[in-house]
Amino acid sequence: MEKTRKWRYGINRWIILLLLIALVVIMVFVPRIQPHIQVAPENVSHGPLFSLPVLGDFYLTNTLVAMVLMDIILLGIGYAVYRTIKKGDLVPHGLAGAMEALLEVIYNLTESSAGKWARKIFPYFATISLMVVVSNLMEMLPGVDSIGVLEESPHGNPLWVMIPGFMAAVVQGSAEHLGEGYVVVPYVRVLSTDLNFTAALAVVSVAMTQVIGFQAQGWRYLIKFFNFTTLISKPVFGLIDLLVGLLEIISEFSKVLSFTFRLFGNIFAGSVLLFLLGSMLPFLQSGMMLFEFFIGMIQAVVFGMLTMIFMSQATHGHGAEEHHE
Amino acid sequence: MTGDIVEAAKFIGAGLSMIGALGGGVGIGLSVQGALEGMARNPDAYGTLLTNMILGIAFSEAIAIYCLVIAFLMLFVL
16 A cells, blocks of 8 residues: 555646636626525425424424434444444544544543543533534535525515426526515525524533533532632632632623634624625635635634533632642 | 614614724734744744644634624624
């Protein structure tokens, strides 16, 4: 296998050049439309999937489809790695080797900051990072955010029917009559542009931080929030410690908010930027895709790493420093 | 008439909320400055400094992104 790869002038670069030229030609001859931007995820199904008495109707939204896709991709990766490891090779090749390298980096990072609690904290870091990176990079797939069902809308664009009753595209122009304007509701929309997903992930992360804090320190973990230990011995500074502890409670809630809006904001802003660039300067969109690829991976690592850092902080006791004095 | 005023106020508010991106810019500049000075003094620490710099940039960028979220909410939701 020791074969040095020679750089050859292959055919691939000409294909890419051809695609770029085709993009410019299409850009000139086919007028672009500005897509309809909506913060809340759209409903793909017309009727509700099922209804619960108190909570109301449940619809099949396009981010839910993306979540199922993400789960399938992750389970597929897991099964492929399991199959490779079951064969019993000492040195894993291909996908299993790549996953081993990735998880080793994550584990070493966790161990350097959490010490003996690394085995407990590592699953959260790895799961959150892998989930978020797969759901963010789904933005790069062709068809995501662009193929979907047509829906009538008052501020829509007219239709260009390709195959009657089966396929149509939305083209530029304004609809004269009501019921002639359509917008595309995509089947798959990037999962991280749904506030429900990021908020759920943030709540899981912060709640498990508390659980790990209790596991590490027992009931002494509550001293971080209700610090009555120094109230008697040092009256003035003890009161300040108590107030600082109460502020820690607020900071736990603000962690949820900042987790939620960091991931949502980065990815939603990226996809809006891609939509608007696609409607104004399509050839710049491919460059922006590269940037979004980078942002998607960075945000996944940031989400996981912050979870890890908060968890390893929760395992360190608050009262431990006072024994040194 | 009132609809037009509300529409105009939306755009003005979205523009005003983006002033907050100033802080993110200053923060990114400061963190890159610190990392570059460290790299110039100690080129061996290039790798770790780069990783931590990108992490810090992601955190300060998040502040600017919050402003962007507010601007988007004003433009597309309200």
